[in-house]
Amino acid sequence: MRRPLGSLARLFPYVLSGVALTLFMAWAMPLLLAMRGLGPASRFAQAQQLVSSSPPADSAFVPSLQVRRGIFSDWCVVESGSLPSGDHLWPTEELQELSSNRAIASISRAAPMGCVLAPSELERDRYERIDTGLSGWPFRAFASEAWFIRRASGDGYEPMPEHRWNVYLGDIDGQQVLVALRPLPLGFAADTIFWSGLSWIAVAVPTTLRRQKREKYGKCIDCGHTLDPTVARRPTNCPECGVALRRDPLGFARSPEMHFQNAYVWLVFVSSLDIMLTWKILDRGGLEVNPVAKLVIDTWGMHGAIAFKFALMLWVIIACEILGRLKWSAGRFLAYVAVIISASPVVWSLCLLAWHELVPP
Secondary structure, three states: OHHHHHHHHHHHHHHHHHHHHHHHHHHHHHHHHHHOOOOOOOOOOOEEEEOOOOOOOOOOEOOEEEEEEOOOEEEEEEEOEEOOOOOEEOOOHHHHHOOOOHHHHOHHHHOOOOOOOOOOHHHOOOEEEEEEEEEOOOOOOEEEEEEEEEOOOOOOEOOOOEEEOEEEEEEEOOEEEEEEOEEOHHHHHHHHHHHHHHHHHHHHHHHHHHHHHHHHOOEOOOOOOEOOOOOOOOOOEOOOOOOEOOOOOOHHHOOOOOOOHHHHHHHHHHHHHHHHHHHHHHHOOOOOOOHHHHHHHHHHHHHHHHHHHHHHHHHHHHHHHHHHHHOHHHHHHHHHHHHHHHHHHHHHHHHHHHHHHHOOO
């Protein structure tokens, strides 16, 4: 139960950011564009008026639908028509019952989702025109309505409409500036998901890259504290911030920087001197007193002795590294003991050669 609640708590800031960005794109952005003379009220990508191509001869008007599309908002302007009988028609699906004209039958499908195509049955004779504004990006999340009242004389409609589901802020260059307040559930949910996802990506991608970089260079992924690469075991918690460190799946088998480089350099140096001094002593008629080394030299010669010496040296280095990852002090002790043991025959060989030169047989 705690894990789902923790996941929801981590997602809450991104959802809150998504809601804030949805409101900004639906309310603030259209206002900023309108203040600069932009937007669907003055410039639109598509204007379309769908009317009957063969209206009745005795009719004064036919119902029309005009769609004005913009980047951040759309406008849908619906005007009613009249029949000789005095009835008023709106561009809805019921026109299909009165006419088989395909243009009229497709009017309702041309309107964006959320537009008001007709008032209720009781209000159809009162209003002449309905403007619906849709705002939001990339989906339309809010709608506003302006209902124009039909004049008593029957000649057009009143210039000042009734505003519904909006806040009227005034006019800019003859165009009304409104803040849409009627939520469109599907559009609002889609915008919230879209902007929440972008917010998560904007935060998660840099955080992931920073964590990977810190982990690559041996640092704490949260605070950036540099971890000691020479410790025997990686600590379970960061010594600086206390956060739990990610467990290394390879353990001590991973190949980081060697722990005892200085000791290994001396080991290689004294082992090489031991080989060279052994060859010098054998060349002067001396004998190899080490039974294992003598067996190797008798079987494979000096080339075998060199291979045996460096294989033994490699085995010692691997043993020191493994022991150092388990216990750093024990690995260091083994490395320096190996250097001392390898240096002992070198010192003895130098003494023999010096004695042979100073006191010839």
